[in-house]
Structures are given as C-alpha cells and as structure tokens.
Amino acid sequence: MNIKKIFKTAQAKHLPIFQFNFSDLSQLKGIINGAKKFKKPFILGTSEGESNFLGLNFAVAIKKEVEKELGFPVILNLDHGKSFDHLKKAIDAGYEMVHFDGSSLPIRENIKITKKVASYAKKRGVLVEGELGFLRGTSEIHREMAKIKVKDMTLPREAQLFVKETGVDALAPVFGNIHGIYKKMPSLDLKRLSMIKSRVGKWVFLVLHGGSGIPSSQIKGAVKKGIVKINLNTEIRLAWRKVLEKSLKDNPQEVAPYKLAPQVIKAIEKVIVKKMKLFYKI
Ligand SMILES: [Zn+2]
Numbered sequence: 001m002n003i004k005k006i007f008k009t010a011q012a013k014h015l016p017i018f019q020f021n022f023s024d025l026s027q028l029k030g031i032i033n034g035a036k037k038f039k040k041p042f043i044l045g046t047s048e049g050e051s052n053f054l055g056l057n058f059a060v061a062i063k064k065e066v067e068k069e070l071g072f073p074v075i076l077n078l079d080h081g082k083s084f085d086h087l088k089k090a091i092d093a094g095y096e097m098v099h100f101d102g103s104s105l106p107i108r109e110n111i112k113i114t115k116k117v118a119s120y121a122k123k124r125g126v127l128v129e130g131e132l133g134f135l136r137g138t139s140e141i142h143r144e145m146a147k148i149k150v151k152d153m154t155l156p157r158e159a160q161l162f163v164k165e166t167g168v169d170a171l172a173p174v175f176g177n178i179h180g181i182y183k184k185m186p187s188l189d190l191k192r193l194s195m196i197k198s199r200v201g202k203w204v205f206l207v208l209h210g211g212s213g214i215p216s217s218q219i220k221g222a223v224k225k226g227i228v229k230i231n232l233n234t235e236i237r238l239a240w241r242k243v244l245e246k247s248l249k250d251n252p253q254e255v256a257p258y259k260l261a262p263q264v265i266k267a268i269e270k271v272i273v274k275k276m277k278l279f280y281k282i
Pocket of ligand 1: 080179209210231
C-alpha cells in the first residue's frame, strides 16, 4: 500500500482522511461498522497511552485483521508520540505512520527529535507527522470555555522552517483548534491555515487535531484551505462512556460484556458516520 499516494489523492480531491483513535474492542467495532459503509481509506490511531494499553504488536495485528475484513486500506498511526524511543518501537512493530509531538519543546529541540524520527521512519517507508505550536487541551469534556492564545498558534514562517529542517510528510499546526470539547469552542483561524499551507508547500499534508466539537462548516472550511487528515478521539470516547453507563444501568444483572457492548458499538458507529458523511457518500 502506498500511503503517500492515498494522502496525495485525498489532498487533490479535498476529501480528508479521518483518524479514529481506539483502545477498546467496542470502540474498534464501532469504528469499523461506521467506516465500512464508506469504503474509503481511514486511519486507526493510538496515542502513546492507548498503544501501551493495547501493546504495539497487538495493535499492528488488529489493524491487519481489520484491513483484511474490510478489503480497503486502513493505516495505523502512533498519535502524539512523546519520545524517539517509543516511535522507533512502533515503527519496528509495523506502524505505518508516526506522529512526534514535540510541541511542548523549544522549536530547536522539537526540530532535532522530529528530524531523527523522520530519518528513521523514511528508510522504512513510514510516514511522519510533526507538530508545531502549542496545542492545548485533553481528549475529554471540559466545563470551561476554550482559551487559546495567539502566541500558542503556529507561525507560518516557523512552519516553513520546521518542515524544511525535519523533512516531515505531515504537519499538525495550531490555528484555533484544541483537544477536547469545551463549553464554548474557539473558531478556527482559516487565514492562518492558508498562510501555513502556502509556506509548507504542496507536498506537506496538514492535519487537524482536536476534530471533536468543531462545527461542520469550520471543518469543511479547513479542508478547503488544505487540511488533509482529521483526528477524532474525544467524541468517540464520550459516546463510549455515556452509552456504556446507560447499558450497565439498563441491564443491572448482565455480566457478559458482549451483551452490554452492542449499544456502545452502535453509538460509536453513529459518530463515525456523522463525521464521514460531511465528505463522503454511503
Ligand atoms: Zn491530537
């Protein structure tokens, strides 16, 4: 499978590739049931925490089975890797894409490690995503308003320097996006996104992190301005928890997980379908 080609086609057609994170079998089944309706390549994401819970080799085996079952490309990405060592292990285990998140580091340090990841990955045909700017928040529900400072956002000229020095295939910029769902969501700075896109060039794919909770019109606007990959985690986690609680409450005597799971799977399937429908037909 040529993953780069999948990204290039997605960019040319303004049809984004979705990344859905999982760490649990009900989540995975919900993702599969939703995504299989569209028959379009998608990404299974695991953060460091999610990948440690699943086990890297186990995650790779799962992805292979999912792909076999669906009959179209499914890409496995290590999301928000915080160290070279973990990403190296993921690449060695068979991940096809890795994201190094050095956004909390000074830019020089971020460039240094991202470059090291990129050079290790490229020799093995693995795609690398870098991150620049300070992406706030965590993948959960927040009671407060989202606060994003202008100084957290990615500077277009720094983005240009970053991609040139590191050789990444993809970049996650900060332009008003945030992890998690907030009482009031910020608006995306699409002008900044356009500027970043023109600086990084045609062949660096831009990634929208924090895809949960952003209004559809803004997601569509971001794709028009150059976003090629959209990450979704919070909305999947939220559906999992909410419906699992209900399922447990509705069936107080039930102890078989597979009998409690169908409602959860259905709810996650709905989340996936709703997002993919913004761009794809069933
Ligand atoms: Zn993220």
